[in-house]
Amino acid sequence: MEEQVIKFGKNMVPVADTLAPGHSFCIGCGEALALKLACKALGENVIISMATGCAEICTSPLPVTSWRVPWIHTLFENNSAVISGVEAGSKILMAKGKKPQKEIKYVAMGGDGATSDIGLQALSGAMERGHDFLYLCWDNEAYMNTGIQRSSATPYGASTTTAPAGKISIGQKTKKKNMVEIAAAHDIPYAATASIGYPFDLMNKVKKGAETKGPAYVHVFVPCPTGWRHASDMAVELGRLAVETGVFPLYEVEHGRYKMNVSPSTLKPVEEYLKPQGRFRHLPEEEIKKIQEMVNEEYERLKAKVAAFPLA
Amino acid sequence: MSKRVGLEASYAVAEAVRMADVDLIAAYPITPQTHIPERLAEIVANGELDAAYIPVESEHSAMSACLGSAAVGARTFTTTAGQGLELMHEVVYVASSMRYPIVMAVCNRALSAPLSVWGDHSDVMAVRDVGWIQVFCENNQEAFDLMLWAFRVAEDPRVLFPVMVHLDGFTLSHVTEPLWLPEQEEVDKFLPAFKYQFALDPDKPMTHGAFGIPDIYSEAKKAQEVAFLNSKEIILQSWKEFADVFGRSYAPVESYKADGAKTLLLTMGSFSETAKIVIDEMQAKGESVGLVRLRLWRPFPYEELRQAVKSAETLVVFDRAVSSGMGGPVCSEVKAALFSEAVKPKVAGIVGGLGGRDMSVKDFERVINRGKEIAKSGSGEIIETVGIRG
Numbered sequence: 001m002e003e004q005v006i007k008f009g010k011n012m013v014p015v016a017d018t019l020a021p022g023h024s025f026c027i028g029c030g031e032a033l034a035l036k037l038a039c040k041a042l043g044e045n046v047i048i049s050m051a052t053g054c055a056e057i058c059t060s061p062l063p064v065t066s067w068r069v070p071w072i073h074t075l076f077e078n079n080s081a082v083i084s085g086v087e088a089g090s091k092i093l094m095a096k097g098k099k100p101q102k103e104i105k106y107v108a109m110g111g112d113g114a115t116s117d118i119g120l121q122a123l124s125g126a127m128e129r130g131h132d133f134l135y136l137c138w139d140n141e142a143y144m145n146t147g148i149q150r151s152s153a154t155p156y157g158a159s160t161t162t163a164p165a166g167k168i169s170i171g172q173k174t175k176k177k178n179m180v181e182i183a184a185a186h187d188i189p190y191a192a193t194a195s196i197g198y199p200f201d202l203m204n205k206v207k208k209g210a211e212t213k214g215p216a217y218v219h220v221f222v223p224c225p226t227g228w229r230h231a232s233d234m235a236v237e238l239g240r241l242a243v244e245t246g247v248f249p250l251y252e253v254e255h256g257r258y259k260m261n262v263s264p265s266t267l268k269p270v271e272e273y274l275k276p277q278g279r280f281r282h283l284p285e286e287e288i289k290k291i292q293e294m295v296n297e298e299y300e301r302l303k304a305k306v307a308a309f310p311l312a
Numbered sequence: 313m314s315k316r317v318g319l320e321a322s323y324a325v326a327e328a329v330r331m332a333d334v335d336l337i338a339a340y341p342i343t344p345q346t347h348i349p350e351r352l353a354e355i356v357a358n359g360e361l362d363a364a365y366i367p368v369e370s371e372h373s374a375m376s377a378c379l380g381s382a383a384v385g386a387r388t389f390t391t392t393a394g395q396g397l398e399l400m401h402e403v404v405y406v407a408s409s410m411r412y413p414i415v416m417a418v419c420n421r422a423l424s425a426p427l428s429v430w431g432d433h434s435d436v437m438a439v440r441d442v443g444w445i446q447v448f449c450e451n452n453q454e455a456f457d458l459m460l461w462a463f464r465v466a467e468d469p470r471v472l473f474p475v476m477v478h479l480d481g482f483t484l485s486h487v488t489e490p491l492w493l494p495e496q497e498e499v500d501k502f503l504p505a506f507k508y509q510f511a512l513d514p515d516k517p518m519t520h521g522a523f524g525i526p527d528i529y530s531e532a533k534k535a536q537e538v539a540f541l542n543s544k545e546i547i548l549q550s551w552k553e554f555a556d557v558f559g560r561s562y563a564p565v566e567s568y569k570a571d572g573a574k575t576l577l578l579t580m581g582s583f584s585e586t587a588k589i590v591i592d593e594m595q596a597k598g599e600s601v602g603l604v605r606l607r608l609w610r611p612f613p614y615e616e617l618r619q620a621v622k623s624a625e626t627l628v629v630f631d632r633a634v635s636s637g638m639g640g641p642v643c644s645e646v647k648a649a650l651f652s653e654a655v656k657p658k659v660a661g662i663v664g665g666l667g668g669r670d671m672s673v674k675d676f677e678r679v680i681n682r683g684k685e686i687a688k689s690g691s692g693e694i695i696e697t698v699g700i701r702g
Binding site: 044045046047049056057060061062063064065067068069070071072073074075077078079080081082083084085086087088089090091092093095096098099102104121122124125128129 | 335336338362363364366367368369370372373374376377378379380381382383384385386388402403406410505512513514516517518519520521522523524525528532
């Protein structure tokens with residue numbers, strides 16, 4: 001049967017959703033949107049392993065499920081290891097003739113906590129071993145499922161429940177861990193960033209990652225109205241502002257070679273991105289200035305890498 | 313025709329895995345289990361077994377990869393010991409709760425601290441409640457046989473629970489002795505191909521591992537427990553079928569020269585071999601002693617144990633682990649099993665063989681004699697440790 005698609009300019013988006021509606025994400029959730037788009041890009045021939053977190057809880061309360069594709073959740077920190085077993089197990093069964101040959105995409109998904117903190121070892125192991133899988137990190141920059149606790153992906157200056165802004169603290173004092181660089185350091189065939197502010201770019205990257213032979217990693221920026229304390233109609237806009245200010249640049253790395261996907265001629269001031277969010281509201285002017293300097297520095301460093309090791 | 317070969321117990325385990333035509337092995341090396349994953353890696357590298365071998369980066373990932381593998385319907389094996397079993401602890405619960413028939417060989421090892429790579433049953437006792445079928449081996453033949461059997465019982469559609477096969481670190485895992493290896497046709501006759509009806513497959517989408525709200529969690533756990541208890545019947549039946557094919561029979565509780573004995577010693581694992589010698593020697597001296605060994609650790613064989621010990625006056629339970637603040641864990645379980653019986657022996661618990669400390673025939677004689685004294689004095693709660701200096 002031919003797939004039904006909606007045409008947006010040169011982009012075709014499948015009508016069918018493998019993530020059924022009726023899930024319980026918050027209103028205006030950026031992660032729900034990213035998940036829906038990713039599922040459209042992945043299609044039906046997929047097996048998903050998901051870490052404990054918002055997306056897992058919101059889609060699978062026994063005895064119902066939002067999943068129209070095979071899906072497995074076991075624990076918080078192990079989904080890269082689980083997908084290793086799913087992939088290797090499926091392939092050996094096909095190789096031994098115990099299952100019919102089929103092109104299946106093996107996809108692990110987890111939040112920024114599951115990915116950059118508690119599950120980092122398992123992810124590193126799976127990438128190093130070269131499993132044929134795509135890892136999708138939904139980065140909403142804190143442990144949102146348990147109530148907005150800081151993670152290593154929380155940006156400098158953000159206030160969270162375990163790194164709160166207070167009389168003698170600005171909140172998060174550390175810089176956001178750069179997961180794409182960590183993934184790319186495994187010399188994997190494909191690593192990229194994506195944002196819900198650029199839905200077609202996101203879907204294309206998910207598709208590309210899933211079709212890549214070997215490990216692929218896509219780090220997806222997903223604003224969280226509940227945790228970031230922004231208006232519930234602003235997730236997509238913040239997803240764009242993060243890119244336009246250089247806070248979250250969109251780029252791809254293939255075997256160490258870089259490509260910038262969106263390169264604004266001039267970056268907007270970070271203040272435009274920080275201002276609509278309650279988590280940054282306490283920051284004095286000098287801290288905003290400091291964040292601007294940090295963003296500029298990181299952005300320049302990325303541009304230098306793109307210039308030094310361009311992707312043909 | 314079976315053939316008689318000399319084989320280290322670890323290699324006997326690997327041979328059983330090969331003959332079982334396992335599809336996927338995910339393992340992390342840890343002393344004293346290393347010879348099993350090493351040999352399996354060699355077997356796979358030489359094309360003697362067509363299997364995926366995932367050299368994972370930790371035991372946590374070993375068991376997690378096994379979950380994924382079993383979820384797609386692959387015959388799945390892993391192996392660990394001591395600290396490794398502790399590291400995979402939370403995943404071990406998931407394997408049984410999600411009813412994945414993973415098979416694991418555990419080379420029993422003491423737990424830190426102090427660091428000890430040597431054998432005892434501390435690691436086993438930390439996984440008493442995880443919902444796996446668990447058996448103990450006494451020698452190399454049992455290690456081979458029970459490993460093969462484990463796949464059969466785990467994958468039975470009426471069971472679908474993971475199985476742990478325990479072999480004592482070093483005192484069994486590294487021992488070489490003769491055993492009978494069956495022909496492949498005999499193995500194939502006993503062990504059918506794994507057909508998993510709940511496999512993750514895009515043609516038949518299924519959700520594995522949905523979460524349980526308070527309204528449903530208790531029902532899920534109850535259903536699991538009923539299924540687990542029901543597995544006992546299949547365990548017994550499959551041992552009978554094992555005997556039909558291979559001529560060796562197994563039982564949840566096995567007695568050695570125990571008929572009419574006034575005092576019984578209860579052991580688990582490889583030390584039972586030494587215990588048998590002491591029973592022989594003491595009987596030769598005219599003493600009324602016998603041995604009972606627990607093979608099936610989970611589900612706990614209540615009925616078989618009660619039958620095995622009911623005529624004795626004294627039961628001395630030997631533990632290779634301590635449940636801090638409570639004494640020997642096997643002893644307390646045995647006491648619980650006998651509590652409601654009208655006729656039962658007095659039970660004394662003695663702990664020994666910790667962290668690789670050897671237990672000689674003389675030591676076991678002390679265990680029996682001291683156990684008798686404790687039982688006679690009526691101080692049933694005393695737990696003593698044998699062979700401690702100073």
